[in-house]
Amino acid sequence: MGVLAPLWDHLILVLVLSLVLYQVALVIYRLYFSPLAKFPGPKLAAASLWYEFYYDVWLEGQYTFKIRELHKVYGPIIRISPHQLHVYDPAFYEELYSQHKVRHKYKYFLDRFQLPLSGFGSIDHKLHRDRRAALNKYLSKQTVARLEPMLLDMLDKLCGRIEEFREKGEKLNMRIVYQCFITDVITLYALNRSWNHLDSPNFSPLWVETIAETVKMGHLLTQFPIIFPIALGLPRWFLQITKPGFALLMDFRKAIEVDTKNIIEGNYKFDPDKGNGLQDTIVHALLESDEIPPSEKEYPRLFEEAFVIIGAGSDTVSNMLTNTHFHLLDNPQLLKTLRDELKEAMPDRYARANLKDLEALPFLNAVANEGLRLSYGVSTRLPRISPYESMTYKNWEIPAGTPVSMTSIHIHQDPTIFPSP
Incomplete structure (x- = not known):
């Protein structure tokens, strides 16, 4: 064992150095040679997933808001991880989540709960559409x-x-x-x-x-x-x-x-x-x-x-x-307006509501729509991948196979769509 000890020490040293060199090479590739290297964004985010980990895990879901800050610094399209881009522009929404083009989901994002057989967890575009159609x-x-x-x-x-x-x-x-x-x-x-x-x-x-x-x-x-x-x-x-x-x-x-x-x-x-x-x-x-x-x-x-x-x-x-x-x-005044509308439509407060009648009430519908806007549905980013062809955002060509995401909170709070959001 005494003879082998130096060999083991040498082997461990070689493994550690190899791992360090691999990580250094990987960071260099991601920063300078990756197809996404041309896109703006913080270098730490481009170099490692630990940047995302810090904001989403350590700070419990704060990356959504950090991304909004990053857009103010770097522009409407940024690199938020070694593999993923994010766009903050409502005009790009229909292109990214197009109903007429193939858009796969991102496996990295879906693997969290191990539900590949559900419609939500289906990565393939056609499979997801078939399951959703059912x-x-x-x-x-x-x-x-x-x-x-x-x-x-x-x-x-x-x-x-x-x-x-x-x-x-x-x-x-x-x-x-x-x-x-x-x-x-x-x-x-x-x-x-x-x-x-x-x-x-x-x-x-x-x-x-x-x-x-x-x-x-x-x-x-x-x-x-x-x-x-x-x-x-x-x-x-x-x-x-x-x-x-x-x-x-x-x-x-x-x-x-x-x-x-x-x-x-x-x-x-x-x-x-x-x-x-x-x-x-x-x-x-x-x-x-x-x-x-x-x-x-x-x-x-x-x-x-x-x-x-x-x-x-x-x-x-x-x-x-x-x-x-x-x-x-x-907002007591808004509550009063809603109550007045409901009292007029339903003078008997103990009578059962009728869905068809409620759908005809404009202020009630406005309240419901505003409630939906302020609730966001899924508040995190939703990545999509164009697997066979590149996407274009303004002067940027996004390589095929690149996960690109947008975030509902950013859209729902955009003052160009909703004044005083």
Whole structure:
């Protein structure tokens, strides 16, 4: 062993030096020889993903706002990582997210939650469109109109719960309330089994924490996607001790796994005699559809689609309702105008609302649209790739295969589109 010790020391030294030289060479290539080297932006961002890591993981999602600052310094198109560009110009939106050109998604961005079989997680342009098309009719305006009785029942329950707290003089966190309301609606429509968070005495703050932790972990999992499959194999008690957010995420996945398997096994079906559930729900419809191949009806695929629908849908819509609620309370005159319009359209305050009548109210629609604008949907950047041909932005030619992103917050707050945003 004494003879081999110098050899081992030498080998370790060679490996360390090789690694250092490789990293130096990689940085030099990225800064000076990469096809993206010509694009403006901070050198640290071009050299390493650790720049993105610092703002998105260490500072918890602040890269979106840092990117906006960088655009003020470097211009409307910048390099935000060794591999990715970002554009801050509403005029480029239709080109980047074109409905008529091939646009793949970015694997690096999608690998965070390991959902490649869902429409959200489908990288290929055509595959994504096919999977989205299978869902479109269940998310259309006509379908929502058919859900009106169910929505009104849920609203009655929501108003009843709010009234309980009002009579007791207790405060309510409306973020939790709306999250529970929307989740109950979505789970009933997706799975034909509502999770009934509105029935919980204090609503379900743990559920809201689950969604918040899931979103928060997204940045870390983007940088290190290997963490997720490792976490799936660890016992829950260990996750609860080391990273409680992962334990909540595993519980979320487990609940949808159980519900999806029950649907495949023939449970949760609509029974007109008992009046339970809905006649047409999303996962049931996909399972029974004649328009999609058998491979798209298998358990892993249906589970992943349900996971995305429930997770993304409940968070984005409840966030919109919460923000709209806040801004109305913060602007009493706007709240009065809305109430006056509703009183005129619905003189009987206890009568059930009619969706068609509500759609005809201009100020209510303006409030809803402004609430959507201030909620942003997905607040992070959404990369797209033109795989076969280059894209052109002003005098810049963007090489084919380059991930390019824009950010909804930047568009929704652009004063050239929305004065005094």
